Amino acid sequence: MRKHQHYKGAEVSCCVKYFLFGFNIIFWLLGAAFLAIGLWAWAEKGVLSNLSSITDLGGFDPVWLFIVVGGVMFILGFAGCIGALRENTFLLKFFSVFLGLIFFLELTAGILAFVFKDWIKDQLNFFIYNNVKAYRDDIDLQNLIDFAQEYWLCCGAHGPDDWNQNIYFNCTKLNPSRERCGVPFSCCIKDPSGVLNTQCGYDVRLEAELDRQDYIYTKGCVGQFEKWLQDNLIVVAGIFVGIALLQIFGICLAQNLVSDIQSGQSQLVTLQRADSAE
Structure with missing residues (x-):
């Protein structure tokens, strides 16, 4: 009478298994936080009750960035x-393949951005112009533009006159807005006392160009952004390299764990066949 045997394949490395689990639990929690913030902001703006606003592509909505990245x-x-955790090779392969695909897309985007930098610059100009037009249409977009102008000490894409594209700030005689011929407060040079005057940009574009320099930033955000990139090239490159290394590290861990699992399964099948042949 044959005795029942307990088969045991090659051991899966616990270090690799739980290190990959810890790596992904942080990744997963960050994704859940980004997704929750995006969905909350989306719901707060009433998008869920007004589906027609989903098709409004006049300006970039920062909420979509949170939703897509978080998802x-x-x-x-x-x-x-x-x-x-479950030593599921299908899910591990899904993780490594899609992480590799994202890495490849990032690498391709970086190469294309370098090769077609003039085209990218034109698209950036077009992007900023569109968002200048939609400045008052979305509170998140408004806050993003205000942050950019305050951080880079700039105003508009190429200068303050770009705000003539916005229906609230244009200088046409038929414009009833009090902000006519003005700029957003984020274009204003900060008061040394730290007091925020939200009306500091009113009528400022009626002034001569030289006189404007006393009240607002006159450099465009495209030029200021390019200058910031050049000044912080090492930091920006370091961040991108760090993200790329983390992705490669995650892919290597997943593939190593898949190899261990498949090796153990293969040895188990071999032992079972050898036993059944006896």
Whole structure:
């Protein structure tokens, strides 16, 4: 009478397994936080009750960035967590393949951005012009533009006159807005006392160009952004390299764990066949 045997394949590395699990749990939680913030902001703005606003592509909505990035991070982090914990090769392969695809897309985008930098600059100008037009249409977009202008000490895409594209700030005689011929307060040079005057940009574009320099920033955000990139090239490159290394590290961990699992399964099948042949 044959005795029942307990088969045990090659051991899966606990260090790799739980390190990958920890790596992905952080990834997953960050994705969940981004997704929750995006959905909350989306709901707060009434988009869910007004589906027609979804098709409004006049300006960039920062909420979509949170939703898309958060959604991708949540799905990949979840797949990596469960795949590592349950030793599920399908989920681990899904995680590593899609993380590799994202890495490849990032690398391709970086190369294309370098090769077609003039085209990218034109698209950036077009992007900023569109968002200048939509400045008052979305509170998140408004806050993003205000932050950019305050951080880079700039006004408009190429200068303050770009705000003539916005219906609230244009200088046409038929414009009833009190902000006519003005600029947003974020274009204003900060008061040394730290007092915020939200009306500091009123009528400022009626002044001569030299006189404006006493009240507002006169450099465009495109030029200021390019200057900031050049001044902080090492930091920006370091961030991108760090993100790329983390992605490569995650892919290597997942593939190593998949190899361990498949090796153990293969040895188990071999032992079972050898036993059945006896």
